[in-house]
Amino acid sequence: MGGGKKKVHPKTRTAAFKASEPSEIVEAPHSFVIHRGLSCPYIADLTVDFRRIMEPFTASNLREKKINRIKDFVSLSSFFHVSHMAIFNKASTQLSFKVLRLPRGPSLTFKVHQFTLARDVISSSKKQMFDVDYFKHPPLVIMNNFSGEGKHLKLMASTFQNMFPSINLAQVNIDTIRRCLLFSYNSETKLVDMRHYAVQVVPVGLKRAVQKIVSGNVPNLNKCEEVVDFVMKDGYASEADADDDEQSHVVLPQTVKGKGNFENHKSSVKLHEIGPRLTMQLMKIEEGLLTGEVLYHDHIVKTEEEKEALRKLIEKKRKLKELRKKQQNENRERNLKLKKEQNREVRRKETEENASDADDDAQYYKDEVGEEPDEELFKLDNTASRKRPKLPAGMKHKNKKAKLNQKPLKKTKEK
Known part of the structure; x- marks a missing residue:
């Protein structure tokens, strides 16, 4: 019988992965998406849908348990290049969404007002577009109306942008942009709407019949003697769809995947929503990892004196924690030293007893x-x-x- 497989330590295996991965993958922001609080099947499905948004740089099959704590995920973040963590927390009265910058913060807490799962968005669409190849590349992030007053808007916008890899316009391959993620801020209601779309590029300037042939659809030619009859037949001689907006027409600088989308040819860019949807409101920004000084709060406004008193209280707690940790280390060292002395004394007494017996x-x-x-x-x-x-x-x-x-x-x- 052959021996079992030799086990490899996780740190050794991770170091080997880091050495074999290219720099653009190692430097790209990675994420963990989990859910906490009360159990709910809809929240679990929403977590899976949000992981799909964060692909390919996320743990899609992450297995989480109730015994796992936030510090457990933080301790693993450095080994897997994880820079952000998204948490859906279900309470008895509301659903909150937290975005953490690992390993030291800041932490943004949102209140989720409404959400719609991806399967519901796709089923309600007139033309359903879904392809697994869309998720092989990160989405294009679009920020709308985040230029208002307040540092919290800039911090919120930079946090959303830093969750995804940046795009170099001079070197980007247009064929890799298959999805886009929209964050739109309403300054009156203070709500942030998140929408997720699939990008489709189709050629324009072709007759509908020619467009069908170019797209690969086999036409029905039973009533036509020649292909010319099919192309010039009434009802097929119109241009592209009447509802097609001319503002969506672009001249492609590169050849894009799809029949008829060639370089320097005009095509139309269409968006198909694939979900999920989120409508949320920023409630609080904390300096640390779910702890520390509160940099922004939507409901509570404090004066400078109250902020200074709170800073002193936090600093006092931090020093007290360091002092307790120092005392614990000293007590541990003293107990180890005392135990060694006791063992030495026991051995000495045993030696004396053995000598007296001799x-x-x-x-x-x-x-x-x-x-x-x-x-x-x-x-x-x-x-x-x-x-x-x-x-x-x-x-x-x-x-x-x-x-x-x-x-x-x-x-x-x-x-």
């Missing part, structure tokens, strides 16, 4: 035999457990009530 055995040997024992007979061995010396025949050790074995001799019959 002296007793030597004196007993002298009293019974009538001569001094050899030096090697009762020599004490301190390095290992000492065995009792073997006494002459007919004698036993003193601690076992040793006495001469006086057995009666057998009488021999006289001849």
